[in-house]
Amino acid sequence: MRWVALTAVAPVAWGANYYVTHEFLPPDSPFYGAALRALPAGLVLLGLCRQRPRGAWWWRSAVLGLLNVSVFFVLVYAASQLLPTSIASTVMAVSPLAMMLIAWTLVAERPGIAHLAGAAIGLGGVCLTLLTGTAGVSMPGVLASVAAMLVSSFGHILTKRWNAGTDVLASTAWQLTAGGLFLLLVAAAVEGPPPSLSTSALLAFGYVTLVATALAFAAWFIGLRYLPAGTVGLVGLLNPVTGVLLGTAVAGEVLTVQQLCGLALVLAGVVLGQPTRAGRRGGSRTPLQPAPDKSAAREFSTRNPL
Template identity: 30%
Template sequence: MTDIRRYVFALAPLAAAALWGGMYVVSKWSFGAIPPLTLGFLRVVVGSAVLLGVLGLGDGRSTVDRADWPTFVALGVWVTLTNATQFVGTELTTASEASLLTVLTPVATVFLGAVALGERVTPAKTAGIATALAGTVAIVAGQYDLAAVGAGSLLGVVLLLAASVTWAAYTVQGVRVVRRYSALTAATYATVASVPMLGALSAVELAGTPGGLASLPTDTTSVLAVLYLGVGATATAWYLWYKGLEYVPAGTISVFFFAQPVVGAALGAALLGETLGPGFAIGGALMALGIWVVSRERAEESEEESATA
């Protein structure tokens, strides 16, 4: 594979973060009518169907070693925990809390990558992540009233912190199977494994919801919103996230996660008429600089690896 293609695929997580940023706009339209655990279930059902369809076009189904199935199930557990904690936590907290706590994911990923995989945490990587984090905070501060931080429930804050850790675990534990098989295979079977788990949680949730299953909206806007979550923010984004993992360390791809609130704020201004805060330009520049620093360090490492190969 040429170096250019390698660098392009290494940037795939940036596209994933952009798709996740779009979830902010979609949720403004219609997700208030869908209970959080059920919403998580619907997204993985649609995502699984899309991923299985794409995987079925190749021969990925026949290449998985039986000994690796427990790893895919474990990844499904992390997916389930991430969806449950993130959606319920977001419902219980303020927008500012959700935005700030979610971007702790890269920090958790770098830590777990160092502990579980022995990845290097260099000064340049630390500086890049710190810069991107500062930029993200500046953007969030311009969009929300940070004085409202703490207004949400303590349980919601704990759940969002847990979501940051569980997605980091999904990223780090996925390294081995992603590189042994492919990003598509790993993303597909991890998502499929989460379907019955989230299905069970959804069933319990709907049993306690007035109207149960019949209470779910079936209007066109809600259906399109769920399709966006399933096709765009799940099938496509999760594949792209793992695609980057084929070429760079988990701690390196994690920095692209900071692009999510930038895209969300920009789309909110473009599609919902929201006003971008004064810190958007400065925060976006800092975020981009941080990503560039981390990405540049990896590019230099790749050149050194090629020279010594």
């Protein structure tokens, strides 16, 4: 359960990130916004681990950085600006089911019955929360959020497959740095000079960079190392719960009875998918930790930063 608690840091931080982005960051600079989120976080983690990629991890860092950072951050930034905090974060709750199906294909991790049931219950909660009949929901924003969910689900499972035998903090730093550098080049080409930032925007970027990116991604990828993808995906349902509650408490968004029922279902899905003492649920026989990749182990130090 300590790995579950550590993993939960990520979705809670991401749920709050929607509000911070929506309220304080410049709405017309998605590429610079994503670059200023990713690159400083990657450099901070790189300074902590002091390891550089070797061998296959040069191209792996580029691929994962593109999926988990470049494309994902731009889509999340756009969704955060186009949608209310509660709606933007709730769409991401479909990710547990996507992660389970992708993990079944890429890492042969068969989802257990409890995981599937938790995902179905959580998805029902998403539908109750989204289908409120509220006017003004931006379809481009919903599409951006759905695309972000699919891209990140694939990238996170690919990270789980490749991370065996590597330092989690180092691989996270490489992804964020590679993705941030790519975003910076695209931002300079597409958006021109960087936007001027107010004091509140600088403070917001401090939270987005250090908490919602550096800390959150390290916690998330450590969870993927030690827990089944189904469990990690269901813990991710705390993302919409945080977003909805924060949007209601701080941003003044109205929380209906239907949305409260949806949140209750989402929380029930999270609880249902947690690992038992034996580490197995629903008949899944997949071990919690993947077997180390011997070739990767020869290339990297296996020191655990925690």
